[in-house]
Amino acid sequence: MVDVIGAAGLLGHKSDAELLAARLAHAQRLGNMGWAEWHLHTGQTIWSEQVYTIFGRDPAQGPIALPQLAKHVEPADVAALDRLLWSAVQSVEPVQAEFRIRRSASSGDLRDIRMVLEPLMAPGGPIGLHGVIQDITGRRRAERLMSESRRQLLEAREQAAEERHVMLALRDAILPxxxxxxxxxxxxxxxxxxxxxxxxxxxxxxxxxxxxxxxxxxxxxxxxxxxxxxxxxxxxxxxxxxxxxxxxxxxxxxxxxxxxxxxxxxxxxxxxxxxxxxxxxxxxxxxxxxxxxxxxxxxxxxxxxxxxxxxxxxxxxxxxxxxxxxxxxxxxxxxxxxxxxxxxxxxxxxxxxxxxxxxxxxxxxxxxxxxxxxxxxxxxxxxxxxxxxxxxxxxxxxxxxxxxxxxxxxxxx
Structure with missing residues (x-):
């Protein structure tokens, strides 16, 4: 209780901007999502802290530039990333896609992510992309487990129905x-x-x-x-x-x-x-x-x-x-x-x-x-x-x- 009161007191001494940033960071952690910007003309890339966590990347290495992003995507899903990027620069509305990334060599595991992109517009056209990236690995794993459970349940029901049919046919063949x-x-x-x-x-x-x-x-x-x-x-x-x-x-x-x-x-x-x-x-x-x-x-x-x-x-x-x-x-x-x-x-x-x-x-x-x-x-x-x-x-x-x-x-x- 003392820690909570103390934390609240510290927040009370922060500026509105700092408080908003802290709350935004907290929301990103809870939702396992972050934001990123890629500037097409300057090549500048900006990531929020949570995106580094999603990619399993050390912030000291800096963010991944847009041309290098495909190297971190599972090869079977690179086409989905290409379609997303093409749609993002051609549209004024947000577009989204799901694909898998392979995290840094230290972890090496696959993560399911959803990326929503919208263009950063200027008078001459889009000058970059702004995106929200969310790690949905847990959700997709749960969905796959549910789907597999449903499949196994259907198979068990079909097998039980077939066994019952065989037994009834056998009984009918044996009994008068x-x-x-x-x-x-x-x-x-x-x-x-x-x-x-x-x-x-x-x-x-x-x-x-x-x-x-x-x-x-x-x-x-x-x-x-x-x-x-x-x-x-x-x-x-x-x-x-x-x-x-x-x-x-x-x-x-x-x-x-x-x-x-x-x-x-x-x-x-x-x-x-x-x-x-x-x-x-x-x-x-x-x-x-x-x-x-x-x-x-x-x-x-x-x-x-x-x-x-x-x-x-x-x-x-x-x-x-x-x-x-x-x-x-x-x-x-x-x-x-x-x-x-x-x-x-x-x-x-x-x-x-x-x-x-x-x-x-x-x-x-x-x-x-x-x-x-x-x-x-x-x-x-x-x-x-x-x-x-x-x-x-x-x-x-x-x-x-x-x-x-x-x-x-x-x-x-």
């Missing part, structure tokens, strides 16, 4: 076409595979709906751990293995036994969940097993409930643990919903809350309007999951509900 479900009497099938909204990564969610050689309908859904191409590769192996194993006609729990062996011995550092079942179109019995997966939802008479879950460990978690087989007799008007955890699980809420929302929304799904019903269900529970893919497979049993038999739901090992 939703428009080509097997046609069964009195049965409707619909599926929704919803990728995460805010990421290009694709999970290992998968589904299957295909006829078996004995006339039953194979229904399956699952989720392989991880994201990206490794998860898709493991998902493809698991799903294709199931399609092949299902040709044996063996029950769902036996299929899970074999898939567990596959994950344990072939898909290293991988786990997976799955629900696999067979729907007999004649008896409407759904015989199913699960491996660490959420139980399907059954919608009957406007009430949605989860099926009793048979025992079954995560695929790839343990060897020799048996999978139970459950049987559920469906009725006309029933809707069966198989889904992956991405449908109900969110980082911001407990999975039980998501399940409650799904049950409430599922109560309005009808087999006769299955496509629109699945869309409403997804909307009612909060839309696509931003962190994880979600897969939803719906099966509707058509026909007159009044003609249904009264066989109870059951679960048996």
């Amino acid at each position: 076409d939703p428009a080509c479900y097997p046609g069964l009497p009195d049965t409707s099938i619909a599926v929704r595979y919803v990728p995460a909204e805010k990421t290009a990564n694709l999970g290992g969610d998968w589904f299957e709906a295909a006829p078996s050689p004995d006339g039953r309908l194979l229904l399956a859904i699952g989720d392989v751990s991880g994201h990206g191409l490794p998860a898709i590769a493991h998902m493809a192996q698991l799903r294709h293995a199931l399609v092949g194993l299902a040709m044996t006609g063996r029950p769902a729990n036996r299929l899970l036994d074999w898939l567990n062996e596959l994950v344990l011995h072939q898909l290293n550092d991988t786990t997976a969940t799955a629900v696999i079942g067979h729907l007999d179109p004649r008896t409407r019995v759904f015989a199913w097993s699960q491996a660490g997966h959420l139980a399907p939802i059954l919608v009957r008479d406007g009430v949605a409930s989860r099926l009793g879950q048979p025992r079954g460990v995560l695929l790839g978690a343990a060897c020799g643990r048996p999978y139970e087989l459950a049987t559920t007799r469906l009725r006309p008007g029933d809707v069966l919903l198989l889904f992956t955890d991405g449908l109900v699980e969110r980082r911001t809420r407990d999975i039980d809350v998501g399940l409650d929302l799904a049950l409430a929304a599922a109560a309005d799904v009808r087999g006769s309007e299955l496509e629109s019903g699945l869309d409403r269900l997804l909307s009612d529970i909060g839309g696509p999951n931003p962190e994880d893919d979600a897969c939803l497979l719906g099966v509707g049993i058509l026909g007159d509900p009044c003609a249904a038999d009264e066989a109870p739901l059951g679960v048996r090992p």
Whole structure:
């Protein structure tokens, strides 16, 4: 504080001209700019103190004469200086240009400068040039950094979009076409595979709906751990293995036994969940097993409930643990919903809350309007999951509900 007061006192003793000169010098330092004059007839050159700083030049060496100025300009920018000088002597208005200078050999670095020139006029024409020179190196470096950052961001976005396109194309090539479900009497099938909204990564969610050689309908859904191409590769192996194993006609729990062996011995550092079942179109019995997966939802008479879950460990978690087989007799008007955890699980809420929302929304799904019903269900529970893919497979049993038999739901090992 004493120094400031003392400085103010000293300024108070200066003349107006000295005070103005001090303020002008201060402004030049703050703006990193200075002024220069070149007299064409006498060759006299005058620089302000800041111009010496910009050029990295010792004031004892004196200013650079106009004919020598090009030697200090980066060769690629000499043409810009020539155009500026020519325009300045031909015009009565200020002209400007930007170019790079190479500072003295002691520093040797390049500086970006902006030079504004106007002629010093006399009755016979211009007798010299007056200019303002500003070092804009910092500004141009910042602009180049911003431009490079934007370029890298655009490249990253394009790469992410391309990766997402490739992954979606790969998923579409691996998973069955939703428009080509097997046609069964009195049965409707619909599926929704919803990728995460805010990421290009694709999970290992998968589904299957295909006829078996004995006339039953194979229904399956699952989720392989991880994201990206490794998860898709493991998902493809698991799903294709199931399609092949299902040709044996063996029950769902036996299929899970074999898939567990596959994950344990072939898909290293991988786990997976799955629900696999067979729907007999004649008896409407759904015989199913699960491996660490959420139980399907059954919608009957406007009430949605989860099926009793048979025992079954995560695929790839343990060897020799048996999978139970459950049987559920469906009725006309029933809707069966198989889904992956991405449908109900969110980082911001407990999975039980998501399940409650799904049950409430599922109560309005009808087999006769299955496509629109699945869309409403997804909307009612909060839309696509931003962190994880979600897969939803719906099966509707058509026909007159009044003609249904009264066989109870059951679960048996």
